[in-house]
Amino acid sequence: MTHLKRCYRCDTGKPSNADYFHRDARRKDGLYAYCKSCVAKAHADAKYSRNAQNECARQRRIAADPERNKRYWAEWRDANREQTRSSAKRYRDANPEIRAVYERNRRARLRSAEGRHTLADIKNLLEEQGHLCGYCRASLDKYHTDHKQPLSRGGSNGPENLIAACPPCNLRKGTRTADEFALLNGEGEFWAKS
Known part of the structure; x- marks a missing residue:
């Protein structure tokens, strides 16, 4: 019979093994308190939050000096002219x-x-x-x-x-x-x- 462990985040009972919970040597049962799906979701949420903050900061920098952004992309296109052309050609051929x-x-x-x-x-x-x-x-x-x-x-x-x-x-x-x-x-x- 499989012993169930309750995830403290989603409050769902899942089999108490390494397929559903990460290992944690500090705990009595040797398994983390949150299930793997809740941990993955928490990491994704944290990553999204960091990316959202970074994106807001990037948008503020662009709004403060739009000419700088135009110059940056113009220089990038000049430095990567062949890559830009081949990418555009692939898109045109595919569509x-x-x-x-x-x-x-x-x-x-x-x-x-x-x-x-x-x-x-x-x-x-x-x-x-x-x-x-x-x-x-x-x-x-x-x-x-x-x-x-x-x-x-x-x-x-x-x-x-x-x-x-x-x-x-x-x-x-x-x-x-x-x-x-x-x-x-x-x-x-x-x-x-x-």
């Missing part, structure tokens, strides 16, 4: 969809277009269209995110002006509006109007 959204938003900013969209907006758009091309209704294995009203013709970069299209349709459409492209294809209007 092509996020990179595409970033590039579309960047191009729109350069054209002074209003609005911006996120990867979540693109995923919602694909769901709304049932993963079908907004022009020809072909299944979208690969897709392009197109602007219904092109940026070059004053269109916005917000999600309301986007449509998911198959590559052939998007490349054929060029700088036409979605309605012009639908007329060109003899359809009158495109099916994915929102």
Whole structure:
């Protein structure tokens, strides 16, 4: 029969052995008063508290002299240029969809277009269209995110002006509006109007 020992912190009875309690030669039973899980939690809490204090101090230092922080990171980037580049390349290669959204938003900013969209907006758009091309209704294995009203013709970069299209349709459409492209294809209007 296993003898139970009560943990003084969580007040739970656990088997009185080294699997549940750390050894402590100073105690009569040779086991620490708190169970291992309570000790681990106490250490984690203490570490979090120290880290929180350190983080607050760091934030105060940055707020006191933000230029010093900018200089520090600029110097670090210069000293670790190759590491920074390889890290950025790994991220871009691992997240092509996020990179595409970033590039579309960047191009729109350069054209002074209003609005911006996120990867979540693109995923919602694909769901709304049932993963079908907004022009020809072909299944979208690969897709392009197109602007219904092109940026070059004053269109916005917000999600309301986007449509998911198959590559052939998007490349054929060029700088036409979605309605012009639908007329060109003899359809009158495109099916994915929102």
